[in-house]
Amino acid sequence: MTLPHIVIIGGGFGGLAAARTFRDAAVRITLVDRRNHHLFQPLLYQVATAALNASDIARPIRRILRRQANSEVILGEAESIDRFARKVILGDGEIGYDYLIIASGATHSYFGHDAWERDAPGLKTLEDALEIRRRVLVAYEAAEREPDPEIAHEWMTFVIVGAGPTGVELAGALAEISRRVLARDFRRIDPRRARIMIEGTPRVLPAMTPESSASARRQLERLGVEVMTSTMVTGIDDRGVMHVGGRIPTRTVIWAAGVAASPLGKSLGVPLDRAGRVIVNPDLSVPGMPEVFVIGDLASILKSDGKPVPGLAPAAMQEGRHAARNVAHATRGEPTEPFGYIDKGTLATIGRGAAVAEIGRLKLSGFVAWTAWLFIHIFSQAGIYPGHDAYFFDRRVFSRPARETLCLQTSGIAIGKG
Amino acid sequence: MTLPHIVIIGGGFGGLAAARTFRDAAVRITLVDRRNHHLFQPLLYQVATAALNASDIARPIRRILRRQANSEVILGEAESIDRFARKVILGDGEIGYDYLIIASGATHSYFGHDAWERDAPGLKTLEDALEIRRRVLVAYEAAEREPDPEIAHEWMTFVIVGAGPTGVELAGALAEISRRVLARDFRRIDPRRARIMIEGTPRVLPAMTPESSASARRQLERLGVEVMTSTMVTGIDDRGVMHVGGRIPTRTVIWAAGVAASPLGKSLGVPLDRAGRVIVNPDLSVPGMPEVFVIGDLASILKSDGKPVPGLAPAAMQEGRHAARNVAHATRGEPTEPFGYIDKGTLATIGRGAAVAEIGRLKLSGFVAWTAWLFIHIFSQAGIYPGHDAYFFDRRVFSRPARETLCLQTSGIAIGKG
Numbered sequence: 001m002t003l004p005h006i007v008i009i010g011g012g013f014g015g016l017a018a019a020r021t022f023r024d025a026a027v028r029i030t031l032v033d034r035r036n037h038h039l040f041q042p043l044l045y046q047v048a049t050a051a052l053n054a055s056d057i058a059r060p061i062r063r064i065l066r067r068q069a070n071s072e073v074i075l076g077e078a079e080s081i082d083r084f085a086r087k088v089i090l091g092d093g094e095i096g097y098d099y100l101i102i103a104s105g106a107t108h109s110y111f112g113h114d115a116w117e118r119d120a121p122g123l124k125t126l127e128d129a130l131e132i133r134r135r136v137l138v139a140y141e142a143a144e145r146e147p148d149p150e151i152a153h154e155w156m157t158f159v160i161v162g163a164g165p166t167g168v169e170l171a172g173a174l175a176e177i178s179r180r181v182l183a184r185d186f187r188r189i190d191p192r193r194a195r196i197m198i199e200g201t202p203r204v205l206p207a208m209t210p211e212s213s214a215s216a217r218r219q220l221e222r223l224g225v226e227v228m229t230s231t232m233v234t235g236i237d238d239r240g241v242m243h244v245g246g247r248i249p250t251r252t253v254i255w256a257a258g259v260a261a262s263p264l265g266k267s268l269g270v271p272l273d274r275a276g277r278v279i280v281n282p283d284l285s286v287p288g289m290p291e292v293f294v295i296g297d298l299a300s301i302l303k304s305d306g307k308p309v310p311g312l313a314p315a316a317m318q319e320g321r322h323a324a325r326n327v328a329h330a331t332r333g334e335p336t337e338p339f340g341y342i343d344k345g346t347l348a349t350i351g352r353g354a355a356v357a358e359i360g361r362l363k364l365s366g367f368v369a370w371t372a373w374l375f376i377h378i379f380s381q382a383g384i385y386p387g388h389d390a391y392f393f394d395r396r397v398f399s400r401p402a403r404e405t406l407c408l409q410t411s412g413i414a415i416g417k418g
Numbered sequence: 419m420t421l422p423h424i425v426i427i428g429g430g431f432g433g434l435a436a437a438r439t440f441r442d443a444a445v446r447i448t449l450v451d452r453r454n455h456h457l458f459q460p461l462l463y464q465v466a467t468a469a470l471n472a473s474d475i476a477r478p479i480r481r482i483l484r485r486q487a488n489s490e491v492i493l494g495e496a497e498s499i500d501r502f503a504r505k506v507i508l509g510d511g512e513i514g515y516d517y518l519i520i521a522s523g524a525t526h527s528y529f530g531h532d533a534w535e536r537d538a539p540g541l542k543t544l545e546d547a548l549e550i551r552r553r554v555l556v557a558y559e560a561a562e563r564e565p566d567p568e569i570a571h572e573w574m575t576f577v578i579v580g581a582g583p584t585g586v587e588l589a590g591a592l593a594e595i596s597r598r599v600l601a602r603d604f605r606r607i608d609p610r611r612a613r614i615m616i617e618g619t620p621r622v623l624p625a626m627t628p629e630s631s632a633s634a635r636r637q638l639e640r641l642g643v644e645v646m647t648s649t650m651v652t653g654i655d656d657r658g659v660m661h662v663g664g665r666i667p668t669r670t671v672i673w674a675a676g677v678a679a680s681p682l683g684k685s686l687g688v689p690l691d692r693a694g695r696v697i698v699n700p701d702l703s704v705p706g707m708p709e710v711f712v713i714g715d716l717a718s719i720l721k722s723d724g725k726p727v728p729g730l731a732p733a734a735m736q737e738g739r740h741a742a743r744n745v746a747h748a749t750r751g752e753p754t755e756p757f758g759y760i761d762k763g764t765l766a767t768i769g770r771g772a773a774v775a776e777i778g779r780l781k782l783s784g785f786v787a788w789t790a791w792l793f794i795h796i797f798s799q800a801g802i803y804p805g806h807d808a809y810f811f812d813r814r815v816f817s818r819p820a821r822e823t824l825c826l827q828t829s830g831i832a833i834g835k836g
């Protein structure tokens with residue numbers, strides 16, 4: 001008897017949770033990812049701001065699944081799904097499946113302004129994080145060299161577009177490295193006087209309550225971050241950000257505003273929502289394809305209250321486990337079960353010792369929220385990396401940003417003549 | 419009274435040692451480097467083999483010189499020297515000097531076969547190290563996916579061209595990660611069966627005695643490395659290495675053979691040696707330019723026995739300190755002094771606990787040599803980074819390669835269809 005072959009596309013939180021759910025099952029699992037590593041995305045902003053090394057938040061997928069004998073890991077890029085032949089088409093090959101779980105996630109969206117990407121990189125991958133780090137460090141170097149004080153000030157202005165959790169965490173971390181880590185490294189400029197701005201509509205952390213938003217705003221301002229809400233960005237180039245109210249001269253813009261689902265959803269030929277997500281059945285399967293499940297940021301799923309399940313790691317993990325259980329049901333000819341999202345709360349850090357949190361009706365802010373954030377991150381990792389509960393949490397998370405990570409790793413740095 | 423302005427090009431071992439020598443002097447120092455970091459190059463092979471993080475062996479130059487108030491650090495690329503106007507011409511500006519110390523080092527040379535670079539990258543910078551790491555990890559991934567066992571074997575064959583210290587250290591480290599770190603991560607291939615070859619002429623570690631060479635060779639072979647000496651590489655492409663005796667099919671070649679001096683030497687308009695190094699006066703100044711000194715890998719200097727001073731970090735540091743003292747003499751109108759090289763010995767590690775060393779008449783090998791290597795590295799750092807004696811020597815150097823560094827950081831990986 002051949003075992004059912006389950007292919008999982010994506011080694012993020014959702015895909016890995018699905019793979020781990022099958023750990024004792026009589027199945028064959030193939031996990032495909034175009035990278036060889038799982039990324040602990042909630043801490044990606046710390047790589048972008050030189051507080052953590054890239055390798056502190058990444059781990060080879062095959063290492064995570066090393067002892068799970070029913071699994072294999074393939075490095076490859078899934079380009080489309082042939083639903084009739086039941087095959088995943090890779091850039092350089094194909095893999096047949098009996099059941100398929102698609103967890104290929106999302107990338108950033110510029111809302112039709114793809115030209116902005118050059119001057120306002122987003123933050124989804126390790127490469128993105130290292131590129132943002134490089135731009136920030138180069139900006140300070142350029143300011144140090146610049147004789148014209150006005151242009152030097154433009155180099156020391158950093159604008160973050162988008163005030164969701166990623167934007168808020170980036171703004172807080174940028175404020176901290178300029179106020180603390182870099183403060184005494186330069187001769188001609190004072191990094192403490194860097195201008196860090198965040199633009200968000202309609203308010204900071206719009207997915208949280210107005211109360212938490214206001215608290216986050218206050219905590220950001222205490223760090224010296226300028227918060228601009230209800231502004232609408234109309235243009236971005238290498239010299240500034242244009243918005244309805246005017247123009248901010250800056251050489252460094254970071255995009256933390258929009259998310260678009262992985263293009264893989266399109267190849268299924270089923271209805272997608274506005275953001276390109278697959279509108280799945282209550283059991284997370286794709287309409288008309290009981291053998292294909294979609295989870296994580298690529299799936300459009302509603303909660304019992306009619307609102308969408310948020311694009312967070314805990315949600316993706318819950319979906320991954322649920323899809324895996326439904327696949328197991330299906331292999332036994334049993335009916336599948338509808339997915340029910342359990343909201344474990346929302347958290348965003350703002351700086352060291354500063355955060356906001358909403359856990360059910362409980363609202364926390366400041367140091368208490370930050371401590372909660374730390375513990376929840378540690379516990380959420382325990383599920384993914386059994387035996388490595390606090391894997392990523394070495395001393396650096398608790399201490400000041402590591403000096404070593406301030407090294408630019410790219411040669412041929414272009415410094416504008418201004 | 420204006421202070422003499424001393425410009426130092428290059429923040430490697432030589433340039434930094436020169437800058438530090440001026441720490442209490444009444445001068446103005448400008449150190450220019452095209453990177454923002456000093457690199458501890460002797461450990462670069464450990465970054466290439468995923469044993470260390472890039473940031474473990476790099477440190478921002480301005481951080482090292484932070485407390486030296488007479489110094490400033492500029493990120494910029496020195497393109498040429500205008501000796502008549504006493505200016506360093508940068509890619510985007512210029513810097514005038516009263517005295518100049520050039521320590522811009524060397525890069526790899528393919529002996530006229532620049533086309534080989536694509537298929538056989540060298541190891542000089544952090545980017546080089548990360549590229550080699552990526553190729554090695556991708557090769558194992560490709561072997562795992564490859565159905566044709568012959569092609570899979572080509573992916574698992576690694577050829578290092580050049581058997582100087584870098585080549586030997588790389589070969590030993592590659593053998594170790596394949597035998598130990600990666601051994602149980604794959605399902606279809608056994609990384610312990612990887613073929614690791616090193617080619618060198620006329621023998622392994624030719625700068626050391628035949629006795630040490632033979633010992634190094636035995637230690638390499640004990641790790642399963644195939645040593646080929648007195649072969650002559652005649653061609654390299656993406657499928658193999660051609661040499662006089664035949665052809666080795668491989669998808670991964672690393673170049674550790676040739677070194678060429680920085681092109682900056684040419685712009686001085688003085689005689690260079692065959693490798694493009696500036697033939698300096700005994701006091702390290704450039705003939706006809708008493709205000710310009712050249713040190714490190716860009717300088718051609720003979721020892722008292724008529725042999726060249728070797729291109730090692732300790733030599734560059736001695737020269738840096740000496741050039742700085744001679745500049746100080748010149749500023750006071752005193753005569754300069756000739757440089758005398760003090761040979762502190764030569765060391766090469768082969769693997770964990772394996773090495774060869776020659777210190778004066780003393781020859782060590784195996785674990786004793788390896789221990790000596792560790793201590794000498796720690797002490798040599800103490801000179802450069804006062805107060806940070808063992809800066810780079812955290813637990814990772816002493817333990818097994820860190821798992822975390824095995825993450826590929828590049829997307830869009832091309833895997834041949836074979």
